[in-house]
Amino acid sequence: MEETGAVFRKELVSKLLHLHFKDKKTKVSGDALQLVAELLKIFVVEAAIRSVRQAQAEGLAHVDVEQLEKVLPQLLLDF
Amino acid sequence: MMEEEEWSEEQQRFSYLQRLKAAVHYTVGCLCEEVASDKDMQFSKQTIAAISEVTFGQCENFAKDLEMFARHAKRSTINTEDVKLLARRSHSLLKYITEKNEDIAQLNLEKKAKKKKKLEDENRNSVESAEAGVEES
Numbered sequence: 001m002e003e004t005g006a007v008f009r010k011e012l013v014s015k016l017l018h019l020h021f022k023d024k025k026t027k028v029s030g031d032a033l034q035l036v037a038e039l040l041k042i043f044v045v046e047a048a049i050r051s052v053r054q055a056q057a058e059g060l061a062h063v064d065v066e067q068l069e070k071v072l073p074q075l076l077l078d079f
Numbered sequence: 080m081m082e083e084e085e086w087s088e089e090q091q092r093f094s095y096l097q098r099l100k101a102a103v104h105y106t107v108g109c110l111c112e113e114v115a116s117d118k119d120m121q122f123s124k125q126t127i128a129a130i131s132e133v134t135f136g137q138c139e140n141f142a143k144d145l146e147m148f149a150r151h152a153k154r155s156t157i158n159t160e161d162v163k164l165l166a167r168r169s170h171s172l173l174k175y176i177t178e179k180n181e182d183i184a185q186l187n188l189e190k191k192a193k194k195k196k197k198l199e200d201e202n203r204n205s206v207e208s209a210e211a212g213v214e215e216s
Contacts, residue, residue, distance in 0.1 A: 006112075007106070012099070016135075017138065017145065017157075019096075019138075020139045020143055020146075021143075021146050022143075023155070025155045026146050026149065028145070029156055031180070031183055031187065032158050032161065032162050035162040035176065035180055038176065039162065040134060040138070041110065042175065042176075043134060043137060044134055047130045047134075048111045048114040048130065049114055049118070051130075052114065052120045062122065063120055064123045064125065064126055065126050072133065076137075078169040
């Protein structure tokens, strides 16, 4: 897979995670934040690419929510 | 009076959530745009919004799992081992994440080495120019 340009910024990832922590003392290491950012990026790219493949398989010219809905279950299982 | 304070807190939290969601939506949009031009396929706005929502929701699962993994290991700081556990369900995902982790660690080592060398060079230069100054006077 070629390298894509957009990334999830560390600060955003940190805020997203801290939103759901139950313990106030929970912290995240810098490296872990970078890794979670990578994970999120793959999640989005996978969702996008699988939806495209679904649209192509259906002979469609563009991707709509219906295609995403079809690929979502497997995507969530893979993550 | 108390009710007003509570309502305002509610509003603040709500707009904080909205800002976070908007930030996620922006990055998701950029990533989808890259995929779209690579595969020559357009995404409807609703699709991008839907991916963005699912991603935001997935963060909750990630966060809770990560917190539990760290706690299970009797740590309060989440580290990369915890993140790798998140990726355990798919073999290719785990492999990719493990490689990325090594890339990140390598990159950070190189950054530290560069920083250390730069500091050493600066120190050496300032010592040399100080000595030169002393000799001249």
